[in-house]
Amino acid sequence: MIRKNYYSLQRVMAMLAVFAIFAMPVSVFTQTKISYHSNKYKPADDVRAGRQAAAEAEQQFPLLNDAQTNNYVSRVGMRLVSAIPPEFQHPEFQYYFKVINASDINAFALPGGPMYVNRGMIEAARNEGEMAGVMAHELSHVALRHGTAQASKAQKYGLLAGILGIGGQILGGPAGAAAQVAGQGVGVYFLKFSREYETEADILGAQIMARAGYDPRDLANMFQTIERQSGGGGGGFMSSHPSPANRYARINQEAQYLRIVNPVRDSREFAQVQSRLRGMGRAPSMQEIARSGQRYPNGENTGNTGNYPNNPPGGRVGYPSTQYQNYSEFGGALRVSVPSNWRELGGNNSVWFAPEGAYGQSQNQVVFTHGVNFGVFQAQSTNLQQGTNEFLNSLGGNLRQQSGYQRTTISGRTGLSMTLNNVNEATGRAEIITVVTTQLRNGQLFYMIAVAPSNEFNSYQSAFRNILRSVQLND
Numbered sequence: 001m002i003r004k005n006y007y008s009l010q011r012v013m014a015m016l017a018v019f020a021i022f023a024m025p026v027s028v029f030t031q032t033k034i035s036y037h038s039n040k041y042k043p044a045d046d047v048r049a050g051r052q053a054a055a056e057a058e059q060q061f062p063l064l065n066d067a068q069t070n071n072y073v074s075r076v077g078m079r080l081v082s083a084i085p086p087e088f089q090h091p092e093f094q095y096y097f098k099v100i101n102a103s104d105i106n107a108f109a110l111p112g113g114p115m116y117v118n119r120g121m122i123e124a125a126r127n128e129g130e131m132a133g134v135m136a137h138e139l140s141h142v143a144l145r146h147g148t149a150q151a152s153k154a155q156k157y158g159l160l161a162g163i164l165g166i167g168g169q170i171l172g173g174p175a176g177a178a179a180q181v182a183g184q185g186v187g188v189y190f191l192k193f194s195r196e197y198e199t200e201a202d203i204l205g206a207q208i209m210a211r212a213g214y215d216p217r218d219l220a221n222m223f224q225t226i227e228r229q230s231g232g233g234g235g236g237f238m239s240s241h242p243s244p245a246n247r248y249a250r251i252n253q254e255a256q257y258l259r260i261v262n263p264v265r266d267s268r269e270f271a272q273v274q275s276r277l278r279g280m281g282r283a284p285s286m287q288e289i290a291r292s293g294q295r296y297p298n299g300e301n302t303g304n305t306g307n308y309p310n311n312p313p314g315g316r317v318g319y320p321s322t323q324y325q326n327y328s329e330f331g332g333a334l335r336v337s338v339p340s341n342w343r344e345l346g347g348n349n350s351v352w353f354a355p356e357g358a359y360g361q362s363q364n365q366v367v368f369t370h371g372v373n374f375g376v377f378q379a380q381s382t383n384l385q386q387g388t389n390e391f392l393n394s395l396g397g398n399l400r401q402q403s404g405y406q407r408t409t410i411s412g413r414t415g416l417s418m419t420l421n422n423v424n425e426a427t428g429r430a431e432i433i434t435v436v437t438t439q440l441r442n443g444q445l446f447y448m449i450a451v452a453p454s455n456e457f458n459s460y461q462s463a464f465r466n467i468l469r470s471v472q473l474n475d
């Protein structure tokens with residue numbers, strides 16, 4: 001399933017170099033120490049509230065349909081995530097980054113990890129550092145758990161009914177969130193923070209910038225860019241992020257104490273993405289989006305799939321959603337549930353489900369880095385184990401078996417499961433492949449293949465298990 005070379009060796013080495021940066025220790029002198037506010041919620045509550053809000057947001061705002069931009073923004077985002085100081089990392093959080101096709105200079109992040117960057121923000125930034133600055137600021141609100149800290153405080157006064165109320169607070173409301181958003185900028189309605197929280201997000205944002213290889217002064221510069229471009233009124237981002245006194249000076253002061261680790265110097269990709277966006281024609285404003293009243297029900301607002309199948313895999317991939325969507329395949333012979341942020345990519349007797357950024361085309365092959373594949377194989381042998389051997393041999397590639405066969409159950413039938421190691425020939429990364437087989441009533445072999453990069457496999461295991469458990473064969 002994974003065949004032709006996509007990236008040159010240099011490109012792979014460059015990727016490795018980027019990963020090496022993450023592991024570098026950071027030396028600091030007297031940077032400001034930030035700490036958490038009291039919070040009655042657990043990190044898992046942040047994730048739950050944010051996920052609910054994100055689902056609603058994605059029905060209200062048009063996501064940008066451009067793989068190159070989305071992959072690029074995700075890569076910058078994940079570089080910043082990796083630079084969050086250890087004391088503010090939460091293993092439960094699931095960071096991902098999407099671009100909203102709106103002209104306003106704005107961005108927002110939701111508890112537990114989802115972040116949305118407006119196209120207008122990317123177009124307005126003067127360089128990658130400025131764009132990353134806003135993202136680092138938003139990321140800091142999430143890492144510091146400002147959303148639930150604020151809700152904890154509000155609850156003391158009986159203003160919120162509970163954690164589930166947060167999603168409602170963020171997005172519900174009689175007039176609908178989009179209408180609220182229109183006049184004030186998204187952040188007001190989502191999460192408007194006090195100046196104290198804003199200062200913390202500026203300072204932690206500056207620290208994250210430096211650890212990620214960006215000049216933290218670009219965060220300060222971006223606030224000036226925003227003020228300049230929104231005509232002094234400071235609408236959009238500024239109305240949702242009230243400016244603390246001396247914001248610009250405070251960030252620059254912090255910057256003096258920060259050492260920029262392995263500075264990011266290559267700005268070609270930012271320039272490419274920006275000119276690409278500018279060539280796309282005008283994006284609607286948030287106000288126009290609200291006025292149109294258009295909704296994007298689940299599955300229709302598919303973000304970066306427009307360029308499929310020309311987008312190469314190897315970009316950062318969002319974690320599997322914990323919401324699942326049902327599919328019926330092969331004329332109803334297979335029913336299965338897969339994470340709702342995965343896409344169906346079908347053939348006649350083989351179908352893939354994969355997240356955005358996890359597939360692309362190389363020559364005449366579609367290659368995958370993450371996802372599951374179902375299909376039917378005609379084996380010579382009617383013995384399950386021998387048939388499975390034939391199937392594995394037919395896959396070719398550099399597959400090396402990691403485990404022996406294990407007995408399992410699939411749709412109430414006896415099945416076999418095994419784990420294999422492979423090197424993805426598109427990305428050069430080590431990956432783990434799990435193959436599960438069983439027999440159909442006509443003697444054909446039914447298979448499920450699950451694949452993810454080795455270092456990410458643990459994050460996908462529960463999704464793969466859930467998918468396997470959901471399989472229903474009706475042959």
Ligand SMILES: [Zn+2]
Nearest residue numbers: 141198201241
């Ligand atoms: Zn803020």
